[in-house]
Amino acid sequence: MTMIKAQKVEYVKKLQKEIASYKTAAIMPIDGVPDRLLQKVRNELKPDSHMIIARRSLLSRAVGEEKLKHLGKSMERNFALVLSNKEPFELYKVVHSSRLRLGAKPNQIAPEDIRIEAGDTNVAPGQTVTELKSAGVDVQIQKGKVVISKGKVLVEKGKKISGAVANALKILDIKPFEISPRLSAALSESLLYSDAALGVDEDFVRDELLRDFSQAYAVSLEAGIVTQYNANVFVVRAYRSAIALGLEAKVPEDEIVKMLVANAAVQAGELASKTGVDTK
DSSP: OOOOHHHHHHHHHHHHHHHHTSSEEEEEEOTTOOHHHHHHHHHHHTTTEEEEOOOHHHHHHHHOHHHHHHHGGGGSSOEEEEEESSOHHHHHHHHHTOOEEEOOOTTOBOSSOEEEOSEEOSOOSSHHHHHHHHTTOEEEEETTEEEEEEOEEEEOTTSBOOHHHHHHHHHTTOOOEEEOOOOSEEEETTEEEEHHHHTOOHHHHHHHHHHHHHHHHHHHHHHTOOOTTTHHHHHHHHHHHHHHHHHHHTOOOHHHHHHHHHHHHHHHHHHHHHHTOOOO
């Protein structure tokens, strides 16, 4: 429905009041996002968040000139405005967790190796068998069922998907693509969060901490810096060095003496075996 100027002004004012009533305002690009996925996101956001889809010009006016300066390029494409009382990171996680599997289209690039496994299918015998074979799928008819006789990688990661393969994947109900909406920017209490910052989740932080700890641990060992995490390693090293020095210098210390006696016994046994002397 086309809105007249007065209606647009009233709509923008209403949006401005609504934006002001929420803690976080975020931008979610919607180009290429199917309607059913947008509806799924809308349902996931309830009850404390709200997604608004309207003309870009109206949303831009409602956000305001000051915020537009910060959001910049994130509002150049078609987008939905997501309003929430959640923290930006929590909101990003809710939005990004909504996913949808999509079938392949000809000339698309495989995101991962597209593999088919051997076994029964739900495909009825007929023309589809010929179509599957033309895509390189090894199929047989067994007891009135179409069976994939040999599993294989139909398309390697990064390779183009042909029309025949795209059709075969559709027949087999294999959907190799996954789409998940993301927030490109968020404003909360005058702080701007970029998409890169919003994408920092618990797993990312944990992996980065583990990597950094591992590198610091290696450096501390090499530099001889003793910490609570590597002290046991230095103690073991010192102990082994002391034992080696004690054996070499034949220090009359209880544990060293035991090792010296044991070494002497071994050497005596080896000498006896070479000379034929009975050491009993």
